[in-house]
Amino acid sequence: MAEKPAAPGRVVFPGATPAVAEKLKRLGLNCQADLVLHLPLRFEDETHITLVAAAVPGAAAQFDVTVISSEIAYRPRRQLVCRVEDASGGLVLRFMNFYPSQQKVLQPGARLRIFGEVRGGFWGTEMIHPRFRVLHGDEALPTTLTPVYPTTAGLGQATLRRLIERALQEVNLAETLPDAIVKRLHLADFSASVRSLHTTPADAAQPTVWQRIAFDELLAQQISLRQSYAARRMHRAPSLAGNGVLTDRLLTQLPFKLTGAQQRVWQEIAGDLAEPHPMQRLLQGDVGSGKTVLAALAMLRAVEAGYQAALMAPTEILAEQHYRKLAGWLLPLGLEVAWLSGSQKKREKLAALAKVGAGETALIVGTHALIEEGVEFARLGLAVVDEQHRFGVRQRLALKQKGVHSHQLAMSATPIPRTLAMSYYADLDVSVLDELPPGRTPVVTKLVGAARRDEIVARVRLACRQGQQAYWVCPLIEESEALQLKTAEETYAHLSAELPELHIGLVHGRLKSDEKAAVMAAFVRNEIHLLVATTVIEVGVDVPNASLMVIEHAERFGLAQLHQLRGRVGRGAAESACILLYEQPLSETARARLKIIFENNDGFEIARQDLHLRGPGEFIGSRQSGLPLLRFADLEDTALVEAARATAEEMLTQWPTHAERHLARWLGGRAELLKA
Structure with a gap:
C-alpha cells in the first residue's frame, strides 16, 4: 500500500x-x-576532475586543488580570497558572504x-x-551525474539529496494502477520511472x-475533481422545474430570436435546474455571444x-449594466429587480435588503x-456569478x-x-456558446506605432463627425493605481485640447459610483x-x-x-475597428501577444495560444487559489488528458481502492484544497 499522507499540521520526514x-x-x-x-531541475557532472590549465571560461567544472593562501580583503568590499593550485596552474576563489567556520x-x-x-x-x-x-585522503568520484533540486533559502542541496535518497529507499513505490490499465495504456513501470528521473537528465530520459509521470499526475487531478463532482451531487437542492410561463413570455417579447447555441445551452441549464442536486455549471461564451439572456431565463425559472435568484458581477459598471438590461426585460413581466452595491445610500440599501429578506423581491443584482x-x-x-474568474474561490462560495x-x-x-476545461474544470459542467448573434460585424484590428498617434487622433475626429462614437483606452500601469489615474487625466486633457469640437468624457476606477454611472449614461x-x-470598461459595456x-500602449x-476591450466595439451595424498603439522596442512576449490578437478574432483560439504562451498557472488566475498546479503534465497533450479523464472515471467505478491509493501518493494532504 502507498504511504499514508501526513496528518494536517504534522510533517513526517525521517532524518x-x-x-x-x-x-x-x-x-x-x-x-x-x-x-x-x-524531481531534479538539472544535473551537474562531478564524475571527473579537470586540470586548472584546461578550464574553459564560462563553463562549470570540478577541480582538486591545494590552498596556497587565504586572507580577508577589504577592497572593493569585504570578502574572503583564497589562492589555490594544482599541478597545472592556479586559481583565485572569492567568497563575498562567508562564515568563520569556512575561513577556518x-x-x-x-x-x-x-x-x-x-x-x-x-x-x-x-x-x-x-x-x-x-x-581527507583519496576520495572516489561519483559514477553518475549529480542532481540539483528546486530548493528554498537555508536548505542545501546535500541535505535535499540525502533526504530524497532515503525516501527512494523507504517509501513504498508499488503500483497504484490496476494491471489491466497499465497493460492497456502501455505505461512504463512507476517505480523504475521515478528512480530513472532522479539519475537521468530530462533530455536523456526515455x-x-x-x-508515465505526467499521466499519473493528470490522473490524480482527474480523480480528485471527479470525486468532488460526485460528492456535490449527493447534496440536495431545490428542484427548479417551473411551469415555463415567465420564460416563454420573455422569449416572446425579446426583439431577437435565440441562436442555435443559445437554445442548446438553455436546455442544458434548464435540465440541471430541474434536478434535485445543485447545478454547478460554467457558461463560456465569447464577447457578445448572448450570455445575459440565458442568465435571465435561468433566474426566471x-x-x-x-425561489429567489441573485446575479453578482465584479464591478459596479458591469453589475449596473446587468441590472438595467434585466430590469428592461423583466419589468414588463411585472417583476421587480432589486439593486445592491457598496456605494448605495444606506436608506436605499436597507429598503432593498428588507424586501429581499422578506421574499418580496425575487430577483437581485449586485456587486x-x-x-x-x-x-x-x-x-x-x-x-x-458573472466574470467568475474575477472572484476568488471563497467569494464564489459565499454567494452560493x-x-x-x-x-x-x-x-x-x-x-x-478545451484541455484546460477538461483538466482544471473537470468538477464543473461546461456549456459553450460557440455562435455569435446575427448582425454582429467583425472588428478590424490594426497595429500602429505610437509615432503615428496624430493620424489616429484624426481618425477619431472623422469617425465622431460621421455620427459614430469612440473609446480611447489609457495604458495599463499595474504598479500604481494613482499613476494610472494621472495618466488617464493627462490623456483626457491632451485629447480635449486636440479635439475641441468633440464632447469628451473620462471614466476610471477612482470615480464615485454615481459619477461613473452619469458618464456612462451620457455616452449611451x-x-x-x-x-x-x-x-474599467473591459467587461459588460454595451x-x-x-x-x-x-488602446494606448497595447503592449x-x-x-x-x-x-475583452476589443469586444466593446462591433456591437452595431457599422464597420468597427480596434487600433492597438504600441511603443518600440517590443519584448518577444509583447510581440507574440500583439501578433496573436492581430491575427485572431476567435476568443477560443486566442485563449489556446495564450495558454501556450503563459502556461496554466498564470492563465487560470484565481482558480489556482485552491488547486495544486500540474508540475509535469503538458496540457497541450490532449490525448494524455483524454486518457487520464477516461481512466479516472473507470477507476472510481471499478477500482475505488486503487483510486484512493493513487490520490494519497500524488496529493497527500492537499486533496481538501479541491473541495472549493
Whole structure:
C-alpha cells in the first residue's frame, strides 16, 4: 500500500530536523512520500576532475586543488580570497558572504574538491562562491551525474539529496494502477520511472518515463475533481422545474430570436435546474455571444418555482449594466429587480435588503455587496456569478452559501481552452456558446506605432463627425493605481485640447459610483462622442453606436484583456475597428501577444495560444487559489488528458481502492484544497 499522507499540521520526514522539515513544507513537501516526486531541475557532472590549465571560461567544472593562501580583503568590499593550485596552474576563489567556520577550513595546505564556473577576474582566473569540500585522503568520484533540486533559502542541496535518497529507499513505490490499465495504456513501470528521473537528465530520459509521470499526475487531478463532482451531487437542492410561463413570455417579447447555441445551452441549464442536486455549471461564451439572456431565463425559472435568484458581477459598471438590461426585460413581466452595491445610500440599501429578506423581491443584482454579512435571502434558489474568474474561490462560495445548496451558474467571457476545461474544470459542467448573434460585424484590428498617434487622433475626429462614437483606452500601469489615474487625466486633457469640437468624457476606477454611472449614461445617449477610459470598461459595456477603439500602449496588456476591450466595439451595424498603439522596442512576449490578437478574432483560439504562451498557472488566475498546479503534465497533450479523464472515471467505478491509493501518493494532504 502507498504511504499514508501526513496528518494536517504534522510533517513526517525521517532524518530531518524540525527546522529542515519547515523548509521542506515551504516547497510544498508535506511528507516523505512527496520527496520521491520532487524531481531534479538539472544535473551537474562531478564524475571527473579537470586540470586548472584546461578550464574553459564560462563553463562549470570540478577541480582538486591545494590552498596556497587565504586572507580577508577589504577592497572593493569585504570578502574572503583564497589562492589555490594544482599541478597545472592556479586559481583565485572569492567568497563575498562567508562564515568563520569556512575561513577556518580554508587554511594553507588544505586539499579541496571544488565545483563551479570559471571566469576571468581582477586577480586572474577565478571562481565566485564555488561549492567545495575538504578532502581527507583519496576520495572516489561519483559514477553518475549529480542532481540539483528546486530548493528554498537555508536548505542545501546535500541535505535535499540525502533526504530524497532515503525516501527512494523507504517509501513504498508499488503500483497504484490496476494491471489491466497499465497493460492497456502501455505505461512504463512507476517505480523504475521515478528512480530513472532522479539519475537521468530530462533530455536523456526515455519518453515513456516522462509520459508515465505526467499521466499519473493528470490522473490524480482527474480523480480528485471527479470525486468532488460526485460528492456535490449527493447534496440536495431545490428542484427548479417551473411551469415555463415567465420564460416563454420573455422569449416572446425579446426583439431577437435565440441562436442555435443559445437554445442548446438553455436546455442544458434548464435540465440541471430541474434536478434535485445543485447545478454547478460554467457558461463560456465569447464577447457578445448572448450570455445575459440565458442568465435571465435561468433566474426566471427559479422565480417560476417559487425561489429567489441573485446575479453578482465584479464591478459596479458591469453589475449596473446587468441590472438595467434585466430590469428592461423583466419589468414588463411585472417583476421587480432589486439593486445592491457598496456605494448605495444606506436608506436605499436597507429598503432593498428588507424586501429581499422578506421574499418580496425575487430577483437581485449586485456587486460584492451581495455576499456581505447582513444580506439575507428568504429562499435563494439560484446564484449567477458573472466574470467568475474575477472572484476568488471563497467569494464564489459565499454567494452560493446564502442559499442552502442552491444552484450556481458561473459565466465567463474569457474562453477556456478545451484541455484546460477538461483538466482544471473537470468538477464543473461546461456549456459553450460557440455562435455569435446575427448582425454582429467583425472588428478590424490594426497595429500602429505610437509615432503615428496624430493620424489616429484624426481618425477619431472623422469617425465622431460621421455620427459614430469612440473609446480611447489609457495604458495599463499595474504598479500604481494613482499613476494610472494621472495618466488617464493627462490623456483626457491632451485629447480635449486636440479635439475641441468633440464632447469628451473620462471614466476610471477612482470615480464615485454615481459619477461613473452619469458618464456612462451620457455616452449611451450619444451626448459624449469620445470616452477616455481605463480598463474599467473591459467587461459588460454595451454601446452599439461605438465603432472605434484606440488602446494606448497595447503592449502592456494581456491577451484576454485586449480581446475583452476589443469586444466593446462591433456591437452595431457599422464597420468597427480596434487600433492597438504600441511603443518600440517590443519584448518577444509583447510581440507574440500583439501578433496573436492581430491575427485572431476567435476568443477560443486566442485563449489556446495564450495558454501556450503563459502556461496554466498564470492563465487560470484565481482558480489556482485552491488547486495544486500540474508540475509535469503538458496540457497541450490532449490525448494524455483524454486518457487520464477516461481512466479516472473507470477507476472510481471499478477500482475505488486503487483510486484512493493513487490520490494519497500524488496529493497527500492537499486533496481538501479541491473541495472549493
